[in-house]
Amino acid sequence: MERTCRLLLLLSTLVYCRLGQGGASLSVIPDRSQFFEYESVSLSCEVQGNSTGWRVMRNAERGNLSECSTDWGKQRGSSCNVSLTPSDSGVYWCESGSGEHSNAVNITVHVGAVILESPALPVTEGDSVTLRCRYQVTPSDLTAVFYKDGSFIRAESSGEMTIPAVSKSDEGLYKCSSSKGESPESWMTVTGPTPIPSPAVPVLSMSLPRLLCSLLVGSPTCW
Known part of the structure; x- marks a missing residue:
C-alpha cells in the first residue's frame, strides 16, 4: 500500500511539475x-x-x-x-x-507598394481592432477598400478600418486595395476572453508541485 501510494505521488509530481513549467x-x-x-x-x-x-x-x-x-x-x-x-x-x-x-x-x-497592418497575434473578443492599408509612398488619396475572405467589406477614405468590438465571426482572411495596388492576405485570429478565477476556490500557500514534492520527501507513509 505504501509503495503504491508513493508511486502515485511520484507520477502526480512529475505531471504537475511538467505543467508548472x-x-x-x-x-x-x-x-x-x-x-x-x-x-x-x-x-x-x-x-x-x-x-x-x-x-x-x-x-x-x-x-x-x-x-x-x-x-x-x-x-x-x-x-x-x-x-x-x-x-x-x-x-x-x-x-x-x-x-x-x-x-x-x-x-x-x-x-509591392501596399501592405495591410493587421495583428500578428490573436485578438480577444470585445477588443477594438484597427486594420490599416499602409503604403511605401503615401498617396494623395488614402482611400482603401477592405475585404474579408475575398468579399468586399467597405471603403474608407482614411485608409483604415476599425472594428469596435471584435467577435469570433470577425475571424478570417483580410486584405486591402487602393489605387497603389493590393496587399497580401493575412489571417486574423479571435479568441475568447480570459476566464476569471472563482474567488470561492481556496488558494494553497504552497504550489501543488512543491506540496507533492514535500510529501514525497518528508512523508514515510501515506495517509
Missing part, C-alpha cells in the same frame, strides 16, 4: 503580420519561469527549417531581431531544447 508565447514587435522589404521585426520568447534554452525558429516559405542566427536574424537572449527580405516570409515560433513549442505566427514580407 508553463509554456512560452512568441511576441512580435511591431504586432503585425505584413512588412515591407528591409523593415525590422523583433521576435521574443516570453516564458513562464526559466527562459534558458528557448530559441526562435522559422519555417520559411521555401520549406527551410532553421533557428535564429544560423543564416538569418540576430539572437539576443531569447529574442531575435530580423531585418526582413522576401526570403524571410514564413512561420515563426519558439522552441525549447526539450522540444516544447509556443504559438506560431505567420509573417509575410511584401515587395
Whole structure:
C-alpha cells in the first residue's frame, strides 16, 4: 500500500511539475503580420519561469527549417531581431531544447507598394481592432477598400478600418486595395476572453508541485 501510494505521488509530481513549467508565447514587435522589404521585426520568447534554452525558429516559405542566427536574424537572449527580405516570409515560433513549442505566427514580407497592418497575434473578443492599408509612398488619396475572405467589406477614405468590438465571426482572411495596388492576405485570429478565477476556490500557500514534492520527501507513509 505504501509503495503504491508513493508511486502515485511520484507520477502526480512529475505531471504537475511538467505543467508548472508553463509554456512560452512568441511576441512580435511591431504586432503585425505584413512588412515591407528591409523593415525590422523583433521576435521574443516570453516564458513562464526559466527562459534558458528557448530559441526562435522559422519555417520559411521555401520549406527551410532553421533557428535564429544560423543564416538569418540576430539572437539576443531569447529574442531575435530580423531585418526582413522576401526570403524571410514564413512561420515563426519558439522552441525549447526539450522540444516544447509556443504559438506560431505567420509573417509575410511584401515587395509591392501596399501592405495591410493587421495583428500578428490573436485578438480577444470585445477588443477594438484597427486594420490599416499602409503604403511605401503615401498617396494623395488614402482611400482603401477592405475585404474579408475575398468579399468586399467597405471603403474608407482614411485608409483604415476599425472594428469596435471584435467577435469570433470577425475571424478570417483580410486584405486591402487602393489605387497603389493590393496587399497580401493575412489571417486574423479571435479568441475568447480570459476566464476569471472563482474567488470561492481556496488558494494553497504552497504550489501543488512543491506540496507533492514535500510529501514525497518528508512523508514515510501515506495517509
